[in-house]
Amino acid sequence: MIDGFFSDGRGSRRMPSTLQLAGGQATVLDAAGRALISAPLADTRISSRLASTPRSFRFAGGEQFVTSDNAAVDALLRQPDSRWGLLQRLESNYLAVIVCVAIVWGAAFLLARYCVPWAADQMARQMSPEMAARMGQGALRLTDGVLFRPSALPRERQLQLRKQLQGVLERYGGPAAKLHFRRFRRGPMPNAFALPDGSIVLTDTLVKLALHENEILAVVCHEIGHVQHRHLLRQSLRASAFGALIFLATGEASAAIVSLPTVLVALSYRREFEREADQFAIKALIDEGVSPLHLASMLRRLGGLAPREAEDAAREGNEVPGKPRTPAASEGRFFRDLDATDYFSTHPDIHERVLWIEAAAAAPAPELQ
Amino acid sequence: MNEHPATGQSASALPADTAASREKPAAAAEGAPESPPRKTHPFEFRGNGLEYFKIWIVNVALSILTLGIYSAWATVRSRRYFYANTWLAGEPFEYLASPLPILKGRAVAVALLALYALSNMYLMGEIVFLIVLPIAAPWLIVKGLAFRHRMSAWRNVQFRFHGTYLKAVAALWPVLLIAALSLGFVALLVKSPPQLALLLLLPYVLLLMFLAAWVGFRFSRFRVNYSAYGTTRFRFGAKLGGYVSIFMATLGVGFFVGMVCGIVVFPLILLGTFNAELLLPVVTSAQIFAMLAFQKQATTNIYFNSAALPGHDFRASLSFWGLAKTWLICLFLAVVTLGLYLPAARVRIARYMADHIAFRARDSLEEFSAAEAQRASALGEQVGQAFDVELSPF
Numbered sequence: 001m002i003d004g005f006f007s008d009g010r011g012s013r014r015m016p017s018t019l020q021l022a023g024g025q026a027t028v029l030d031a032a033g034r035a036l037i038s039a040p041l042a043d044t045r046i047s048s049r050l051a052s053t054p055r056s057f058r059f060a061g062g063e064q065f066v067t068s069d070n071a072a073v074d075a076l077l078r079q080p081d082s083r084w085g086l087l088q089r090l091e092s093n094y095l096a097v098i099v100c101v102a103i104v105w106g107a108a109f110l111l112a113r114y115c116v117p118w119a120a121d122q123m124a125r126q127m128s129p130e131m132a133a134r135m136g137q138g139a140l141r142l143t144d145g146v147l148f149r150p151s152a153l154p155r156e157r158q159l160q161l162r163k164q165l166q167g168v169l170e171r172y173g174g175p176a177a178k179l180h181f182r183r184f185r186r187g188p189m190p191n192a193f194a195l196p197d198g199s200i201v202l203t204d205t206l207v208k209l210a211l212h213e214n215e216i217l218a219v220v221c222h223e224i225g226h227v228q229h230r231h232l233l234r235q236s237l238r239a240s241a242f243g244a245l246i247f248l249a250t251g252e253a254s255a256a257i258v259s260l261p262t263v264l265v266a267l268s269y270r271r272e273f274e275r276e277a278d279q280f281a282i283k284a285l286i287d288e289g290v291s292p293l294h295l296a297s298m299l300r301r302l303g304g305l306a307p308r309e310a311e312d313a314a315r316e317g318n319e320v321p322g323k324p325r326t327p328a329a330s331e332g333r334f335f336r337d338l339d340a341t342d343y344f345s346t347h348p349d350i351h352e353r354v355l356w357i358e359a360a361a362a363a364p365a366p367e368l369q
Numbered sequence: 370m371n372e373h374p375a376t377g378q379s380a381s382a383l384p385a386d387t388a389a390s391r392e393k394p395a396a397a398a399e400g401a402p403e404s405p406p407r408k409t410h411p412f413e414f415r416g417n418g419l420e421y422f423k424i425w426i427v428n429v430a431l432s433i434l435t436l437g438i439y440s441a442w443a444t445v446r447s448r449r450y451f452y453a454n455t456w457l458a459g460e461p462f463e464y465l466a467s468p469l470p471i472l473k474g475r476a477v478a479v480a481l482l483a484l485y486a487l488s489n490m491y492l493m494g495e496i497v498f499l500i501v502l503p504i505a506a507p508w509l510i511v512k513g514l515a516f517r518h519r520m521s522a523w524r525n526v527q528f529r530f531h532g533t534y535l536k537a538v539a540a541l542w543p544v545l546l547i548a549a550l551s552l553g554f555v556a557l558l559v560k561s562p563p564q565l566a567l568l569l570l571l572p573y574v575l576l577l578m579f580l581a582a583w584v585g586f587r588f589s590r591f592r593v594n595y596s597a598y599g600t601t602r603f604r605f606g607a608k609l610g611g612y613v614s615i616f617m618a619t620l621g622v623g624f625f626v627g628m629v630c631g632i633v634v635f636p637l638i639l640l641g642t643f644n645a646e647l648l649l650p651v652v653t654s655a656q657i658f659a660m661l662a663f664q665k666q667a668t669t670n671i672y673f674n675s676a677a678l679p680g681h682d683f684r685a686s687l688s689f690w691g692l693a694k695t696w697l698i699c700l701f702l703a704v705v706t707l708g709l710y711l712p713a714a715r716v717r718i719a720r721y722m723a724d725h726i727a728f729r730a731r732d733s734l735e736e737f738s739a740a741e742a743q744r745a746s747a748l749g750e751q752v753g754q755a756f757d758v759e760l761s762p763f
Binding site: 051 | 736
């Protein structure tokens with residue numbers, strides 16, 4: 001006998017009542033012991049157990065019996081409905097819950113690391129170059145208002161650079177490739193970046209920082225690599241594909257945040273792209289008859305790292321005159337890393353990249369294919 | 370804060386310590402002029418964060434393992450949990466949907482989205498976006514609300530939604546105006562020098578806020594006026610002015626928070642301790658957070674305080690500080706636990722909402738009659754509910 005409330009399905013009136021089961025027949029009795037309804041248990045819909053929420057018995061005519069006594073209902077039914085019963089057991093078993101956490105985090109990781117990049121790159125491949133270019137249109141104009149001022153480099157210097165770089169731009173960048181000079185409104189910061197429409201922007205500070213013209217050439221080749229591999233487009237496709245997939249898989253937007261750890265994975269996309277662009281640059285530089293070491297030395301200077309000779313010497317234990325890395329430089333690094341317009345934030349893992357480029361430059365060409 | 374609206378919705382359905390409340394004459398507290406005293410029945414949320422966490426993590430894990438098929442079951446279990454733990458006058462709400470119609474609707478929705486993605490790829494995206502979406506959206510909203518209402522019950526009486534496609538179009542057409550204005554403004558911004566763009570920004574934002582208030586008002590009115598509990602229709606008594614003042618005040622909150630943060634932050638920037646690029650996003654986040662919290666509590670209050678059944682009404686008393694504090698705690702714990710706190714956050718927010726919303730009954734709660742049974746749900750409703758953005762209040 002289970003205590004609960006009965007309603008006839010015609011209105012909001014409820015009455016205290018009890019439910020009894022005899023011979024497969026469910027009968028609801030009112031307080032006075034009169035039968036309110038009686039029907040075969042098989043014809044009633046009994047809600048599955050969900051934590052400790054009330055259970056309902058729904059009869060064919062819309063009548064309903066509701067009770068909070070879950071234990072009594074389970075005992076009455078003897079064997080809980082196998083399918084829903086299993087869920088209830090999963091939800092109350094801590095080991096199962098821990099396994100579920102592992103599954104969710106693991107799946108989020110796999111999704112972010114492999115599935116999303118693959119799907120997004122497929123999409124990028126489908127997209128026509130014109131469409132990709134349109135995505136970048138106006139980007140420079142918008143950033144001009146906020147981030148940049150016109151370059152202060154002398155006209156002759158700009159012309160000279162354009163002339164020097166024109167060949168590389170045409171040979172590797174395609175018809176849309178175009179060079180722009182700017183300086184940051186906020187102050188002197190060396191940076192270079194590529195927009196989806198093929199525009200490549202160099203800041204004045206970067207141009208001045210270069211000790212050799214081939215260093216600028218190397219940076220431009222690296223940026224052409226970003227354009228040719230459509231990195232900006234692929235990055236934005238990956239980001240949106242990830243959110244959409246999580247939502248589709250779980251039906252819950254909030255689950256996207258369970259995968260907060262995968263934000264770290266998303267950052268690794270960028271590392272992959274930098275590596276691709278470096279690879280492109282090394283190959284282009286070799287084709288041009290320029291040593292890829294120019295890219296490495298420029299990166300060292302951009303990253304505030306010691307020159308290669310100083311590092312080699314330090315590794316062997318010899319102090320060399322020159323510019324060893326100062327403690328002050330590394331102290332300043334934390335805040336600089338967080339600076340959105342700094343070279344570090346757009347080009348992470350600079351030391352690792354430098355070492356890789358230097359190794360690749362020393363290796364025979366086939367490794368670069 | 371986008372993860373929270375779900376809770377707002379479920380909260381609206383919820384309940385309280387009824388035995389005590391039934392004895393307390395609420396009219397005294399309110400000083401209501403109606404002669405028959407009203408009894409205040411607070412909503413009460415009885416769920417618990419750990420309990421829901423376990424349900425939720427099993428939901429997500431099984432959804433992943435079944436490549437999304439289980440998500441329909443997950444949705445039902447999750448909604449059932451929130452409804453069944455929401456109590457009013459000693460009775461829980463009930464979510465009645467079964468998973469299969471939801472799965473069917475979701476499959477169609479996924480197919481439509483795939484179609485959209487494809488069309489996007491072949492340069493048709495703008496056409497779909499500009500033509501198909503405005504035509505389809507009101508239909509999806511009406512069908513989604515109809516499904517959600519019919520699947521919601523209290524005391525074995527289901528809710529109903531009587532809105533039609535044309536009424537939804539009438540309620541929502543100003544949205545198109547907003548969209549057109551926004552596109553136009555962006556185009557203008559791109560073409561004009563930065564100084565002029567800044568000058569245009571303020572009138573543009575004011576206009577946008579006014580239109581947003583207008584849409585919020587029209588849509589709330591549409592939703593409440595066509596909702597019914599059984600055969601009893603709801604009425605919405607709010608005025609446009611109420612919504613406009615909320616949206617303008619929201620803007621004011623944003624300015625105020627920005628100013629206060631600026632006073633604190635500028636010396637730090639000038640001293641060179643931090644740089645502006647690092648701190649400005651922090652200030653902006655604080656502004657957006659404060660504006661969202663303010664607007665959420667104000668619109669929830671006006672929504673419930675303006676909705677009524679004949680002889681009954683609601684009292685909502687959310688506060689800015691209360692909601693902001695709840696959100697901040699949730700945000701902090703969600704970050705610290707790498708997202709595992711999110712389900713418990715939904716519970717916490719649902720409880721906050723329930724604790725601050727009450728139903729005031731003049732007559733007996735036994736006299737509502739159920740609506741006529743309707744034929745089984747059409748595919749339209751199933752598809753509509755797949756796009757359901759948790760906007761239903763009941």
